Amino acid sequence: MHIVVCVKQVPDTKIIKINPKTNTLDRKSAPAILNPYDAHAVQEAVKVKQLTGGTISVLSMGPPQATEVIKKSIEIGADRGYLISDRAFAGADTLATSYALSKALERIGKDIPVDMVICGKHAIDGDTGQVGPGIARRMDIPPVTSVIEVSEVNVKEKTILIKRKLTSGYELIQAELPCLLTVEKEINEIEYAPMPNMIRAARYQPIIWTVNELENVDRAQLGLKGSPTVVGKMFTPPRPEGGKKLEGSADEQVKQLMDLLMDKKDLLTVQSTN
Amino acid sequence: MSLEEYRGVWVFIEQNDGKVEGVSLELLGAGRKLADKLEVPLAGVLLGEEIKTLSNNVISHGADEVYVIDHPVLKNYRTESYMKAVIYLAEKYKPEIFLYGATPNGKDLASAVATDLSTGLTADTTMLDIDLENRLLEASRPAFGGNIMATILCKKHRPQMATVRPKVMKALEVDSSRIGKIIEEKINLNEDEMRTKVLRIVNDVTKRANLADAHVIVCGGKGMGDEQNFQMLYELAETIGASVGGTRDVVEAGWLPHELQIGQTGETVTPKIYFAIALSGAIQHVVGMKNSEFIIAINKDPNAPIFDVATYGIVGDALEVVPKLIAQFKEIRSQKGGEISYA
Numbered sequence: 001m002h003i004v005v006c007v008k009q010v011p012d013t014k015i016i017k018i019n020p021k022t023n024t025l026d027r028k029s030a031p032a033i034l035n036p037y038d039a040h041a042v043q044e045a046v047k048v049k050q051l052t053g054g055t056i057s058v059l060s061m062g063p064p065q066a067t068e069v070i071k072k073s074i075e076i077g078a079d080r081g082y083l084i085s086d087r088a089f090a091g092a093d094t095l096a097t098s099y100a101l102s103k104a105l106e107r108i109g110k111d112i113p114v115d116m117v118i119c120g121k122h123a124i125d126g127d128t129g130q131v132g133p134g135i136a137r138r139m140d141i142p143p144v145t146s147v148i149e150v151s152e153v154n155v156k157e158k159t160i161l162i163k164r165k166l167t168s169g170y171e172l173i174q175a176e177l178p179c180l181l182t183v184e185k186e187i188n189e190i191e192y193a194p195m196p197n198m199i200r201a202a203r204y205q206p207i208i209w210t211v212n213e214l215e216n217v218d219r220a221q222l223g224l225k226g227s228p229t230v231v232g233k234m235f236t237p238p239r240p241e242g243g244k245k246l247e248g249s250a251d252e253q254v255k256q257l258m259d260l261l262m263d264k265k266d267l268l269t270v271q272s273t274n
Numbered sequence: 275m276s277l278e279e280y281r282g283v284w285v286f287i288e289q290n291d292g293k294v295e296g297v298s299l300e301l302l303g304a305g306r307k308l309a310d311k312l313e314v315p316l317a318g319v320l321l322g323e324e325i326k327t328l329s330n331n332v333i334s335h336g337a338d339e340v341y342v343i344d345h346p347v348l349k350n351y352r353t354e355s356y357m358k359a360v361i362y363l364a365e366k367y368k369p370e371i372f373l374y375g376a377t378p379n380g381k382d383l384a385s386a387v388a389t390d391l392s393t394g395l396t397a398d399t400t401m402l403d404i405d406l407e408n409r410l411l412e413a414s415r416p417a418f419g420g421n422i423m424a425t426i427l428c429k430k431h432r433p434q435m436a437t438v439r440p441k442v443m444k445a446l447e448v449d450s451s452r453i454g455k456i457i458e459e460k461i462n463l464n465e466d467e468m469r470t471k472v473l474r475i476v477n478d479v480t481k482r483a484n485l486a487d488a489h490v491i492v493c494g495g496k497g498m499g500d501e502q503n504f505q506m507l508y509e510l511a512e513t514i515g516a517s518v519g520g521t522r523d524v525v526e527a528g529w530l531p532h533e534l535q536i537g538q539t540g541e542t543v544t545p546k547i548y549f550a551i552a553l554s555g556a557i558q559h560v561v562g563m564k565n566s567e568f569i570i571a572i573n574k575d576p577n578a579p580i581f582d583v584a585t586y587g588i589v590g591d592a593l594e595v596v597p598k599l600i601a602q603f604k605e606i607r608s609q610k611g612g613e614i615s616y617a
Contacts, residue, residue: 095388129397134388143386166379
């Protein structure tokens, strides 16, 4: 069983600031972290490997410092790490990103054929969730998104049973391997990294490929050039007028609010239950 | 690619068990405006098994045309089969704009279709408009999880695709007198060639019903300080018969499970009354609640953007104000000896 997990280094959006003058992201303001959903993807690969045995590879695309998120993945339990890093990949939207990653997966698969690809539901800096299904299409394997449980892996039959989250409830899906899953956070809890993993991660040097080391690449489909979408403008939406701020002490404000609410007979009434 | 060959606005009509999802009707409302600006027809794409009768519903909500593919393999949503059907239609009829609801299935389908059509897809948009001069779709969405919107354009590829957040756009009033054209298409789909099977669908409404259908919501932010303080929101909610939700920060801090997150990456809600407590009102959050009927904001910071969308605001420390609110509601209930009920 060879599982490849796609991971992304992202700015921690909880901390990130926007430069109000340029309306751009002040990347220096936020620490770079392993996308939280991807951590769950790696953890799920570890759980599957405990059942089936095999190898877990992680793949990332980004600047050289993205090796940090590969090391983090090794800590969680991945065996190998690959980073594709090249100016040619820069500025990619989701379509160009899935193209580059699928080319890297092609190369990884030459060493050991890939049985399963796992991605996080989405990256917290883009929130799109479009790259995972895109990779699956390019590899011509079935995608299953919003996975909340891997219920069964049958290595001999090459099938997998998965619970997929729906708007209300879930569905149980049987998929043929190889397939691609994107996982929700609730699929597992990230476990504390065992000491040997941490030591291994600290010393680990991932394999880094430039575009020249990938095969049959159509450069027109990479990076900014290969991206059909562009950001037209960034703007702060017009502030709505807003309502009325109440005045006075906390007690007075609460009192005013209660009067206003109790007047709203079209919204609520207090009825005697007797 | 000759862009001029592509004409018309399409909406993917998501149906489950023969029932059209609300977001698809909302998109027909939004799509109608875009189609009118461009002076082109608005079409719905309806896939499934024995679903043709739903076409009238699509037309009465604003569509001029409905493309229907009825096939047993399309009974339940699956990426593989639905993708094939949608791509077949899009390649044959060439729409210039194609919208999908940002539901699990809509996002899944749109991502796969965009890859095969090698076109641009904007995720989770909350505003749609047309740049008429350049005949471009302007799809805007909150970016960076923060206080800023980005407008995404797809200049050289067609169709221009976007997924759109549920409950952000407005459906049109039903007009049963509308007349539209139903175009039935056939494609070859073979169950044996499908690599995924839906074995069972389990409806579990308990988690979702809480927020999506709640009349009153008490939503707390990081300003509650810690998990223990956050508990007082449950007491308020219990007193007034509300459901509790939280911001992204609160969920990421682990005070609430993800399904109770309100905002761009969580639920979109439209209750009668919404209490926004100790939360600043980042766009990320506001897009998920701004269509609530009566919004009450409580925040220490008088400049917090949440006051811009609030109907009434209390400037004050939530830890001080919320207990007073609870006390007041309890008093009113005991005076009148009853429950609070909502219209």
